[in-house]
Amino acid sequence: MARRRDRPKLVPDAKGTLVHLRYRVLDSQSGLSLVQVQLGTGKMHQIRAQFAAEGHPLVGDVRYGGGEPGRGTYAGISPPRFLLHSFRLIFEHPLTGEPLDLQVAPPADFLALLPLLGLSLPQAQ
Numbered sequence: 001m002a003r004r005r006d007r008p009k010l011v012p013d014a015k016g017t018l019v020h021l022r023y024r025v026l027d028s029q030s031g032l033s034l035v036q037v038q039l040g041t042g043k044m045h046q047i048r049a050q051f052a053a054e055g056h057p058l059v060g061d062v063r064y065g066g067g068e069p070g071r072g073t074y075a076g077i078s079p080p081r082f083l084l085h086s087f088r089l090i091f092e093h094p095l096t097g098e099p100l101d102l103q104v105a106p107p108a109d110f111l112a113l114l115p116l117l118g119l120s121l122p123q124a125q
Contacts, residue, residue, distance in 0.1 A: 018041075089102045
């Protein structure tokens with residue numbers, strides 16, 4: 001499907017600096033989407049701010065308009081936090097320059113909320 005291909009976003013941040021990310025929709029239901037994001041720049045709150053600016057704030061993200069944690073704003077679901085998880089980070093070690101590839105599975109609360117929101121994580125990431 002066309003909606004599942006990588007989509008680049010290049011927009012200015014609050015200071016006018018261009019910020020870049022790519023995303024891929026993994027699943028989508030009832031106006032909510034589970035996305036995989038690859039950052040091209042590393043600005044604070046970049047994912048949260050860019051998605052909110054496009055009218056798609058993170059579930060439970062009060063600061064950027066995604067509802068309030070603990071208030072059941074999504075299909076009666078009360079997320080305890082905004083739903084953002086970094087499952088993989090790749091960068092160079094600051095002292096040795098060696099590449100580091102760190103991966104961690106989504107936490108239990110994140111995984112438990114997905115089916116309640118009508119979303120599912122693909123088997124292979």
